[in-house]
Amino acid sequence: MNGEAHDFSDSTGRSKLRPLFAPESVAVIGASEKVGSVGGAVFRNLLETGFTGPVYAVNAHRGLVHGRESFAALHELPQVPELAVICTAAAGVPDLVRECGVRGVRGAIVISAGFREAGAAGGALENQLRLALAESPHLRMIGPNCLGVLRTENGLNASFAAVPSRKGRLTLLSQSGALCTAILDWADERDIGFATCVSMGNMVNVGMADLVDYFAHDDETDALLLYIEGLTDAPRFLEAARACSQRKPIIAYKAGRFAESAAAAASHTGALASSDAVYDVAFLRAGVERAHSIEELFDCARLLVGQSTANGDRLGIITNAGGPGVMASDAWLALRRPLAKLSVETRAALDAALPVCWSHGNPVDVLGDATVDRYRLALRTVLNDSQVDAVLVLLTPQTMTDPAGIAQAVVAAKQATSKPVVASWMGGASVRPGRDLLSRGGVPVFDFPEEAVLALHHVVSAAERRVVIPPPVTFSHVVTDRIQEMRNLSEWRAELARQPGLLGEVRSKQLLSDFGIPVVPTHVAHSAEEAIGIAERVGYPVVLKILSPDISHKTDVGGVLLGQATAASVQSGYESMLATVRQRVPQARIDGVVVQPMVTASSGVELLLGMNRDPQFGPVLLIGAGGVTAELQKDTSLELLPLDTAGCDRMLRSLRLYPLLEGFRGRPGVHLPMLYDVVARFLQMVEAIPELVTAEINPLLATRDDMIALDARLIAGPSPATAIATTA
Numbered sequence: 035m036n037g038e039a040h041d042f043s044d045s046t047g048r049s050k051l052r053p054l055f056a057p058e059s060v061a062v063i064g065a066s067e068k069v070g071s072v073g074g075a076v077f078r079n080l081l082e083t084g085f086t087g088p089v090y091a092v093n094a095h096r097g098l099v100h101g102r103e104s105f106a107a108l109h110e111l112p113q114v115p116e117l118a119v120i121c122t123a124a125a126g127v128p129d130l131v132r133e134c135g136v137r138g139v140r141g142a143i144v145i146s147a148g149f150r151e152a153g154a155a156g157g158a159l160e161n162q163l164r165l166a167l168a169e170s171p172h173l174r175m176i177g178p179n180c181l182g183v184l185r186t187e188n189g190l191n192a193s194f195a196a197v198p199s200r201k202g203r204l205t206l207l208s209q210s211g212a213l214c215t216a217i218l219d220w221a222d223e224r225d226i227g228f229a230t231c232v233s234m235g236n237m238v239n240v241g242m243a244d245l246v247d248y249f250a251h252d253d254e255t256d257a258l259l260l261y262i263e264g265l266t267d268a269p270r271f272l273e274a275a276r277a278c279s280q281r282k283p284i285i286a287y288k289a290g291r292f293a294e295s296a297a298a299a300a301s302h303t304g305a306l307a308s309s310d311a312v313y314d315v316a317f318l319r320a321g322v323e324r325a326h327s328i329e330e331l332f333d334c335a336r337l338l339v340g341q342s343t344a345n346g347d348r349l350g351i352i353t354n355a356g357g358p359g360v361m362a363s364d365a366w367l368a369l370r371r372p373l374a375k376l377s378v379e380t381r382a383a384l385d386a387a388l389p390v391c392w393s394h395g396n397p398v399d400v401l402g403d404a405t406v407d408r409y410r411l412a413l414r415t416v417l418n419d420s421q422v423d424a425v426l427v428l429l430t431p432q433t434m435t436d437p438a439g440i441a442q443a444v445v446a447a448k449q450a451t452s453k454p455v456v457a458s459w460m461g462g463a464s465v466r467p468g469r470d471l472l473s474r475g476g477v478p479v480f481d482f483p484e485e486a487v488l489a490l491h492h493v494v495s496a497a498e499r500r501v502v503i504p505p506p507v508t509f510s511h512v513v514t515d516r517i518q519e520m521r522n523l524s525e526w527r528a529e530l531a532r533q534p535g536l537l538g539e540v541r542s543k544q545l546l547s548d549f550g551i552p553v554v555p556t557h558v559a560h561s562a563e564e565a566i567g568i569a570e571r572v573g574y575p576v577v578l579k580i581l582s583p584d585i586s587h588k589t590d591v592g593g594v595l596l597g598q599a600t601a602a603s604v605q606s607g608y609e610s611m612l613a614t615v616r617q618r619v620p621q622a623r624i625d626g627v628v629v630q631p632m633v634t635a636s637s638g639v640e641l642l643l644g645m646n647r648d649p650q651f652g653p654v655l656l657i658g659a660g661g662v663t664a665e666l667q668k669d670t671s672l673e674l675l676p677l678d679t680a681g682c683d684r685m686l687r688s689l690r691l692y693p694l695l696e697g698f699r700g701r702p703g704v705h706l707p708m709l710y711d712v713v714a715r716f717l718q719m720v721e722a723i724p725e726l727v728t729a730e731i732n733p734l735l736a737t738r739d740d741m742i743a744l745d746a747r748l749i750a751g752p753s754p755a756t757a758i759a760t761t762a
Contacts, residue, residue, distance in 0.1 A: 050174050051240065051248045053141030055185045055230060057117035058087050060192060061108065061139075063130055064121035064146075065091035065099045072145055073121035074100070075194035076182065080119075083198050084189025090115060108133055117141040119182065119192045124148030127178060128162040135170025143192055144177035149236055151179055160238060167239050180235030181211030184218075186228060187254050193233065202227025203256040204335060205249045207242060209234050209263045210289075213328070217259075220332060225473055226339055229254040243270040250278035257338040257496075259331060260286040260322075268650040272320045279321025283338065283496035286322050287331045288313050312648050315672045321499035323492050333489035336478035337456065344454050344494040346423030348374035349487075350416045351397035353428035354404045354435065358460060359397030362426055362483035369491045373397075374422040383415045402432045406439040413447045417455075424454040424494070426486055429468070431461040437468030445475030454493065458486045522548065523722060530725040534751025536583050539628055542746035546731065549719040551712055553743045554633055558626045562608040566601045568629040575599040575632040578607050579745075580615050584622040586747065591618045597632055604629075633735060633744060637702050639694050640733035642670065643713065645720050647727045653720050657685050657713070660733035675717065682713050695736070704736040712741045725750045 060080060064073035073093075078100055080089045090111050091104035098104065105111050108118070108130075118139045120130055124146050134142050149160040160178070167175060176183060182193025186201040197218045204226070208214045211233040218231065229252070232245060242265060249255045258278065265271050275284055288310070317324045325331040349366050351373070353359035363373055373396050376384075384392065388408065393399035398416060400408050409427070416422055427444050429437060437459060448455040457472050457479045459465040472479040480486040526545060530537075537545070543553040555572060558581060559565035569576045580593030588594050592614035595607045608627055615622065642660035647653050651674055658670030671685040686692055686709075697703030712734065720729060728749040735742050 048248050053116040059115045060117045061090040061115035062119045063092040072194050079191040083191040114138045120144045128166045132166040135173045142175040147179040149178050175239040177235035181214050181233030184231040200227030204228050205230040205255040206259045207232050207245050208261040243274040246278050247274040250281050257283045262288045275320035275322050284322045285334045287325045312654050323496040334492045337489050337493045344497045347371045347494045348423045350374045350422040350425045352412050353397050355430040358428045358483050365484045365487040377419050377421050380419040387411045403434045406443050409440045410443040417451045427457045429459050431464040437465040441468035441471040448477050456486045458483045530750035537748040542748040550715045554630050556630045559629050560626045562605045565608050565629050566604050569604050572631045577630050577632050579628040581625045581628050582622050591615050638735045638737040642732045643734050644730040659691050702738040708741050
């Protein structure tokens with residue numbers, strides 16, 4: 035009964051959420067006259083914000099509540115309310131929810147706190163609440179532990195928010211009730227309104243995915259703002275968000291960017307595929323535009339109110355000062371966005387209308403003595419240019435500047451165009467009247483050019499993501515019967531389930547080999563004499579590597595020796611390496627020394643191919659620059675599964691090292707079809723063996739003729755707490 039486990043994706047499912055936002059009648063259970071009580075605030079808000087349906091007070095002590103008759107229990111009400119708002123002590127909430135279900139209530143908002151956020155006892159109480167909901171599948175519930183719900187169309191304020199929301203076209207879904215109140219307060223000062231605000235609380239029944247799906251089809255909502263702390267059913271959220279983003283923009287702020295798991299350092303993949311990086315990939319796939327601060331989220335909200343949809347990213351800039359124009363240009367170009375190239379006709383019109391010393395290009399510097407008419411003409415001319423998709427108007431308060439008059443001209447120009455127009459009125463008291471006029475006229479106005487540019491970038495990105503991209507399926511060229519050929523697949527799964535933790539290098543390579551991935555021949559020696567014997571069989575030079583289930587990164591502890599070319603060097607290298615490792619990590623178990631032929635290819639490329647099984651999003655594939663400096667280079671690309679050939683190609687092309695893969699300055703490229711084949715087989719292994727939580731080939735040596743895994747690290751189940759995980 036997880037909050038995001040329900041499937042409300044069809045019209046019938048969405049209609050089950052309607053009583054939460056458009057009820058015909060409401061009962062407040064726990065309504066009170068007590069000053070400062072939550073029940074009193076909720077009941078008063080419902081009475082004062084224009085909700086026209088019946089509002090009932092349920093209070094065990096009867097009496098009047100804010101002048102209205104109260105009822106001792108739900109069954110005493112003259113009718114069954116569609117929505118019940120519960121504001122009582124947590125201990126009684128499961129029984130109240132159960133009674134709501136029995137009486138036929140269709141929606142519930144549990145504002146009461148004291149559930150899993152309060153510790154073990156609260157968690158047990160939350161489980162009782164889930165059981166109560168399971169008895170009434172027709173009942174949908176938001177909460178517990180939430181601020182409530184505000185819906186401006188029908189005057190529904192089923193919350194204890196101190197500031198009511200202005201009516202608008204944005205919907206806010208927040209996993210923090212306190213943040214909801216801050217946003218409402220902020221928006222009220224800036225004349226920004228909302229269609230709906232939902233504080234989601236603990237999401238026991240209705241979760242983020244359900245709400246995104248519902249408001250994707252809400253006629254009162256033009257765009258969604260999300261505050262996310264965590265997702266309990268990430269696949270459902272991605273499905274709902276992907277569908278919604280094709281209809282209307284979604285801007286999300288994800289908190290907790292730098293939380294790290296204890297297992298992250300157990301591999302390069304774990305360290306590079308952080309939870310926050312995975313959210314970036316997930317949002318990109320779902321068409322969700324990500325803001326990296328609440329301020330960015332607010333700034334995006336300004337642009338989403340009353341603005342036309344951006345149909346391109348060629349920006350025109352109009353300014354009365356050169357410096358701010360350069361600042362705006364730098365900020366836009368840094369985001370890999372192009373400045374508009376003014377047409378010949380536009381330049382000629384500006385030449386005829388502006389002083390001879392205007393900038394003669396974009397940014398259009400109308401000079402410090404610019405009048406209202408000069409701004410008006412420049413703005414109209416630039417907006418009429420078909421090579422301009424959006425316009426940023428900048429103003430600094432100079433002696434002859436009329437901030438208010440110019441603001442009126444910008445508002446008029448914005449009303450006459452379908453292109454986005456944003457402004458930055460830089461300064462304090464002298465530009466405040468102009469800023470107020472812009473805000474009231476529906477033109478987003480910012481303190482500084484960089485803020486305006488970043489907000490516009492997010493809105494343009496959200497529009498770009500509405501282009502339908504078919505979801506990936508799988509690699510089409512890979513032999514699909516590989517798994518059927520593996521007679522020992524069940525044995526592998528049983529072994530990994532029985533012995534979780536870091537696999538030894540030999541077993542890791544054996545598993546890769548079983549899936550058809552080429553690996554370098556690997557042998558284990560338990561003495562220097564054995565190591566010499568192996569070296570003479572495979573041929574010099576050889577590599578010596580420590581074999582230990584407790585050491586993840588061998589190089590960091592002196593556990594790798596390259597290019598051992600003679601028996602004498604193998605003898606001394608074996609002994610010195612063991613001594614070094616035992617000194618640096620005396621508690622590590624040593625199972626021997628790996629001996630393998632030294633593979634060198636001056637024209638080859640060392641790659642990292644890895645997978646980390648994210649607890650929310652599932653397997654995450656990582657491809658990038660490999661070798662011991664992988665974490666320093668951080669030239670990697672991440673993707674969620676499933677992945678197809680086109681997706682793999684996009685990942686590779688996003689790497690800085692990609693020119694080396696194609697061939698660079700006379701250096702031969704690598705065998706790309708063979709690389710795709712290795713990736714596909716690697717993904718087959720990940721899919722076939724869910725016991726693997728981390729899988730990494732580093733380096734995977736790619737040449738024009740071959741692919742070969744030189745080292746591998748696989749981890750089954752949770753990474754063991756005893757693992758010695760040193761990172762580069």
